[in-house]
Amino acid sequence: MLDSTSVRPALKTSHRQPHAVVIGSGFGGLAAAIRLGAKGYRVTVLEKLDAPGGRAYVYRQDGFTFDAGPTIVTAPFLFEELWKLCGRKLSDDVTLVPVSPFYRIRFQDGSHFDYSGDPSAMRSEIARFSPGDVNGYDAYMRASEEIFKVGFERLGDVPFSKWTDMAKIAPDMLRLSSYRSVYSLVSKFFRDTRLRVVFSFHPLLIGGNPLTASSIYCLIAFLERRWGVHFALGGTGRLVDGLVKLIEGQGGRLRCNQEVREILVNDGVARGVRLASGETIGADVVVSNADSAWTYRHLLPESARSRWTDRRIERARYSMSLFVWYFGTRRRYDEVPHHTILLGPRYKRLLTDIFDRKVLADDFSLYLHRPTATDTSLAPDGCDAFYVLSPVPHLQSGTDWSVMTEDYRQAIAGELSRTMLPGLENEIVSSRMLTPQDFQDRLSSFRGAAFGLEPILTQSAWFRPHNKSEDIENLYLVGAGTHPGAGLPGVLSSARVLDSLVPDASHLVTLVTA
Incomplete structure (x- = not known):
């Protein structure tokens, strides 16, 4: 808890530009930063990783470019709005092509x-x-x-x-x-x-x-x-880079390798953040793009919370997690389209295993992403870039991914070799994986759930963590874990919601100077 004499925004200073701190540089956080910048705030975005993007991080290795997460753009107008707020056009920085x-x-x-x-x-x-x-x-x-x-x-x-x-x-x-x-x-x-x-x-x-x-x-x-359905040439990371460029053009700042350990609260009001380094940063407005359950459970003391208590967070239902294998091949598989969903032998029972029983099944259904079907620049000449995604239970399954990761990858490789990518095992020249444990440890997702709270009716709209915190004044939430939910349209819309919730910076200045 922040002492009233420590880091507090200097609201007594006349004509000071109000400061907004955004925790996390996923699409929700970047979109929120742009919208706050357009409202007149001085914005600082804090990112735990060494580069922006969050779940939309980009891995580059062995000449391949792998988008870590979202690759499907279904509502491009939501991006176009952000560029328009900055007096620019999306096409100035990003080329979207239909798939x-x-x-x-x-x-x-x-x-x-x-x-x-x-x-x-x-x-x-x-x-x-x-x-x-x-x-x-x-x-x-x-x-x-x-x-x-x-x-x-x-x-x-x-x-x-x-x-x-x-x-x-x-x-x-x-x-x-x-x-x-x-x-x-x-x-x-x-x-x-x-x-x-x-x-x-x-x-x-x-x-x-x-x-x-x-x-x-x-x-x-x-x-x-x-x-x-669209794809950004150069990969989804081009959208991330473009958004960062907009923020910087507004005078905002992105700081990577800056993990937030605590949201500082005084008298029920968010006053800033404390970093893992011990540095404190004052703010008039704090926006968390971190997982909503993680935000309440780990960044705020329970004494500051009345609605989102530890008990309520623990009892909520969370989405499945993902096992993602990124790999590059020395040859091309030209007959494979950009997006393929490979259904396993079961549908309903596999979903029950994942969501209800929380059992890591022997079979799986897979989503295979081949971006080089659309953009060959993402791999060396004559090669293909892929990722394959398998929905799996979150960490309440008890699966020890330090033991299971390679066996699970091999099982998926065997299935892909049998169905879509003949001879795959002998063609791989680059490989890396992301497991539910990584979603928790690297991406700060509660229980390693890849999409936050499960989108059921009783955890939607008003029942979901609100965009304006019910517990803490001047704290706002964006991203998959708040309203309206996950997916690019959802997280971009969560930032859009802030337009009607966060006062214009000029209003705060008026209050200060009155």
Whole structure:
């Protein structure tokens, strides 16, 4: 706890530019910094790692460029807004290119479904599997659009600070069957079990279980069709670099290798932060882009918290984690598209193992990312860059990843060699891995959950940690663990919410000089 005579913003100094400290340089933190800069704040972004990005960190090794995490851009206008706030255009710094198909979904028997934003192509793909479900697709997309208009356009950047905010939308949520799971709602429109999988997997992209995630997340299907799926040439890191450039252009500052150990609180008000080095930094506003559970559990004393107590944090439900293997090959696999989802022999039971039983299963479903299908500059000539991602339980599974990592990697390599990448084991020239233990130790994710709180109805909107802290004045939260949730559109929208919550810097100066 900060003593009242130690580091406190110098609010008595006339005409001082108010200072905002942002903890973490993931997309939520970088977007928040730009929006605060546009409000007139002097902004300092503090990053624990040696480079910005958070989950969007970039690994460069052996001539390969590996994006650590998010690679799918589905709402480019949210990035365009940030560049516009700085008087620039996104295209000045980043080239986004459409990816088609969005995903190839490969079933265990070798058949596949190419998922795209082209309604005609989608009807043809559906007809190959189940001609009787073509009309169901049109009806589902109409339902997805209606959910999108409420869940994204009306509520995505609206703060849920009071329970009455939730009460106002309850009728719409009931009308849209938000109490049903994604899989349940999809099953209403498709009879073929394979198509039910094709149209229900989206919650996994934001850490949710399709069997339990609220059907509000069916909005993703329409969001993708409306704006498409894009990739940033040079990798997602180009977006990170571009955002940092905007912050610096506003006069803001990014400090890497600066781990925040404590948010300093005095009389219930956030007054700054203390770093692992012992340095203290005063602030008028503190924004945490760190995992919300980590923020409350590890950066604030329990005595300062009334809502997000240790007990409540421990009892909450958290998303799955991820095992990610980044690898480069000495040859190209030109027949492999940019995004492939390889489904294992089980769907529902595997999801139950991951989310409910928290068991590391012997089988798996995989997401294979081959960015060199779109941008060959990410690998040496004649080579391919990949990452393969396997959803796994978070650390409550008790899995010892120091023991399991290599065995699990080998099992995945064998499956990829058998299905998509023949002879893979003999072609690898670069390799690294990220496990649930790394999500906890490197990325400060509570229990190693890759997406924070699990996106179920009772942990959404008002039930989620609020963007304006319920416990601490002048503390705000952005990122996957707060409203509206994970995924690039979600974390960018969480920063958008701050526009209506954080006062303009000029207002604070007025209060000081009055």
